[in-house]
Amino acid sequence: MARLRPEQLGAALKKNLLPIYVVSGDEALLVQEACDALRTAARAQGFSERERYQADNQFEWHQLTNAAASMSLFADKKIIELHIPNGKPGAEGGKALQQYAQNPPDDNLLLVVLPKLDRNSQKAKWFGALETAGAFVQIWPINAAQLPQWLNGRLNQAGLNADRAAIEMLATRVEGNLLAAAQEIEKLKLLAEDGQVTAQMLANVVANSARYDVFGLVDRALMGDAQGAVRNLQGLRGEGTEPLAILWALAREIRGLINVAYGAANGSNFDWACKQAGVWDSRKGLVKNALGRLRPAELDALLRKANGIDRAVKGMRNAEPWDELLDLVLHLAGVRSLSPANTRMSLSL
Incomplete structure (x- = not known):
């Protein structure tokens, strides 16, 4: 091959x-x-x-x-x-x-x-x-050192030229999330009339972005801000966000938490476990906060729950995806909304 x-x-x-x-x-x-x-x-x-x-x-x-x-x-x-x-x-x-x-x-x-x-x-x-x-x-992940060059390439493909400060600001904004980066670049294509992107323009775009965003939802859940996370989830639903986009971000974060948790359990120190899991330095505090609440077995259950929601969204289970997303967000934020019994039920329907 x-x-x-x-x-x-x-x-x-x-x-x-x-x-x-x-x-x-x-x-x-x-x-x-x-x-x-x-x-x-x-x-x-x-x-x-x-x-x-x-x-x-x-x-x-x-x-x-x-x-x-x-x-x-x-x-x-x-x-x-x-x-x-x-x-x-x-x-x-x-x-x-x-x-x-x-x-x-x-x-x-x-x-x-x-x-x-x-x-x-x-x-x-x-x-x-x-x-x-x-x-x-x-497909290999784009690490922090590679991200600015990758962003510059994507900007050029979109017919845009960005100065170094703008690329660094964009890299900080997306924190390694390539889907978010692609969305930001699509936004810039509409706003950069002359094809030039500056740090000031990017700052204005970020300031004028939608009130609710998927990554803000994830961050609030990791912080343990259940009320804020639920408000964000409801706002995303009201704005017409697809459930799969939210589920993708949540499942990606849960997999990262699992990798860090099991790395630490196998003897790695926290910083090394984060590095191996691809966690950015700016997110280590959020990860440590979440792992202080959630045991590895709970994280495994959350990932199984996410797989069940994926099937519900695709019509392979008779369940309401938004209700189950609410359960998932609450548990990730520290509210024990999922018991082993109802988790098994949700996966079997």
Whole structure:
């Protein structure tokens, strides 16, 4: 399998299209953009139909086999998109992926989307089978040292030029959140009439931003400000924010807390655990505050809850996503709204 960096993907797709692509990483924006590039290239070569599957604990793996074998009534070729949120297909899933990779159909393109994979996962037989048949696009996080250069590149792609002070201010504003950075750059495209971005302009944009924002919600929850977090959540709902955008930010923060908590439990000091988890220095106080309230087992339960909300948003569970987001925010802020009993119930519906 060709191992590709995201910036190499475009050129590789112009040369030829492989039957299988594996996209892996925890940077949601870069993963989304890589997948979009693959879909666009596939559509240009006649893959006009797309089937999407979420391989959670309830997923039946024969659906992958059926999708590969079934002929489309509306298109000659189709994209089969398989999302594995925990990165672990299990024994049955691993076998299904190996079988698919041994003889991938010519009229299908399989796109497997995974979180960051550790070395052990990359040594698994199912991954090896995919490796033989296709390409692996590994998404690495953008660290603090790389962020200014990345932001400058994105600004240039948008037709904007920014001075050093503006780039530093933007980097401080987004704190490593690439999705937030992309949103800020889209905003700047509308405001920078001459294509020039200064620190003063950026300061004005930040000052005039919406009253409620997803990242403010996360910060209030980590601080233990339950009332403030709930007000923010209600404000976001009133402004028409998509539940998945809020859930993404909350789940990302919970995963970070889990990584720090288990790193500390395994003997790492707090600062090193934060560094390993990609926590910015400016956020260490928030993380320490939250970990003073939440035990690792509670954080694991919150992440399972987030996965359940994801299924509810996508219509795979009969539940109200906004009510469950409220429960999740309250518990993250220190209000024990989730008991083991109702957590199990929410995951089983």
